[in-house]
Amino acid sequence: MSEKLKATNLISVLLICSLIVIAAVVACDNAAPGTITDDKGREVYLERMPQRIVSLAPSITEIMFALNLGHKVVGVTDHCDYPEEAQTKPTVGGYFTTSLEVIIALDPDIVFSDGHDPVCGQLEGLGIPFIVLQPKDLDGLISNIELLGNITGSQQKASELVSDLEERIDAVVATVENAPRPRVFYVYDATDPTKPWTVGPGSFIDALISLAGGENVAAQAHGPWIQFSMEELVNSDPEIIVVNAMMGTAVISPSEIKKIAAWQGMTAVREDRIGVVDGDLVDRPGPRIVEGLEEMAQIIHPELFSD
Numbered sequence: 001m002s003e004k005l006k007a008t009n010l011i012s013v014l015l016i017c018s019l020i021v022i023a024a025v026v027a028c029d030n031a032a033p034g035t036i037t038d039d040k041g042r043e044v045y046l047e048r049m050p051q052r053i054v055s056l057a058p059s060i061t062e063i064m065f066a067l068n069l070g071h072k073v074v075g076v077t078d079h080c081d082y083p084e085e086a087q088t089k090p091t092v093g094g095y096f097t098t099s100l101e102v103i104i105a106l107d108p109d110i111v112f113s114d115g116h117d118p119v120c121g122q123l124e125g126l127g128i129p130f131i132v133l134q135p136k137d138l139d140g141l142i143s144n145i146e147l148l149g150n151i152t153g154s155q156q157k158a159s160e161l162v163s164d165l166e167e168r169i170d171a172v173v174a175t176v177e178n179a180p181r182p183r184v185f186y187v188y189d190a191t192d193p194t195k196p197w198t199v200g201p202g203s204f205i206d207a208l209i210s211l212a213g214g215e216n217v218a219a220q221a222h223g224p225w226i227q228f229s230m231e232e233l234v235n236s237d238p239e240i241i242v243v244n245a246m247m248g249t250a251v252i253s254p255s256e257i258k259k260i261a262a263w264q265g266m267t268a269v270r271e272d273r274i275g276v277v278d279g280d281l282v283d284r285p286g287p288r289i290v291e292g293l294e295e296m297a298q299i300i301h302p303e304l305f306s307d
Helices: 003-030 058-066 084-088 100-106 120-126 138-152 155-176 204-211 230-236 254-259 279-283 289-300
Strands: 034-037 043-046 053-055 073-075 110-113 130-132 183-187 197-199 225-227 240-246 274-278
Touching (some): 034 138, 053 058, 058 073, 058 110, 058 138, 073 100, 100 120, 120 130, 155 204, 155 289, 183 197, 183 204, 183 230, 197 204, 204 279, 204 289, 240 279, 240 289, 254 274, 274 279, 274 289, 279 289
Parallel strands (some): 053 073, 110 130, 183 240, 240 274
Antiparallel strands (some): 034 043, 197 225
C-alpha cells in the first residue's frame, strides 16, 4: 500500500472517529434528562428534553432568558417583567390568579414554579410535569441554574453563567474582606415609618448585606421578615440605611427619612449615609441578584468601589 493511500486511510479513520465523538456529545446534550429531584425533594421523570416551557416565577423566567432559552418559554406570569422580551410572552395570570386553563392551552412540556402557586397540585393530577425551584441562598441559586441547564440541554451556557456569577461574587467578598463592617438597616417597607419592615435570617437580602461587608442590625431576629419598633431601630443605631425600591420608586425617600424626627438621631441619617437599591435585584433569586450584591457593596463601602 502506498504511503499516500495509507495517509488517506488514516485521515478517513480519524474523521470517522471525530464524527462519532461529536455525535455522542450532541446525543448526550439532547438526551432526556431522566429523573430530576427538585427543591421540594420531589422526583420528576422527564421523557424528553422540554421544548415548551411555562415559568410561574420572575426569577425562573430571568434564568431561562439568561440561558438563551427565551424561544422555548411559551408562558409567564404577570410579574415576569425582565428581560423586556419576557413581557411579550403569553401570561397565565398573577401569583394567586394563575389560570390552569391557560396553562393547559399552552400545551407545555414542563412548568417551573417557585412553589407558591396554588395550581401546582392540579398540574400533577393532570400529568403535566412541574418542578419547584426554591433556592434558600446563593449556593441554591447556583444549583438551580445548573439544574435548569441540565434539564434543557443548556449545560455549557449554564456553566458559563455560573462561572461569571461566582467570579463577581468572589470579587466583592475579596474587596470587603478586611474592611470594617458597619451596621446596616434595610427598609423593606415603610408604610408606617414608625414601624418599618426589615429583613432577617433566611432572606436573600440578609445574606447580601453580609457578603457586601455589612452587619445587618436584624441579623439575630427570628425570621426573614420583621417589623421593627422605633425603639429597636433607634437602639440599633444603624450606620447605613438601605431603602428598598419597588418599580423604580423607593418605599420611602432619603429626604423623607431625614424629616422624621425619630430617625434624625441615627448615625446613618446624621452622616447622610442612606442608599436606595432596586428590590428586584436583591430579592429575586435570579442571575441579577449578583448585580444587587454589587450595588449593595457600593452603598455600604463606597470607598472601596468606584462606578
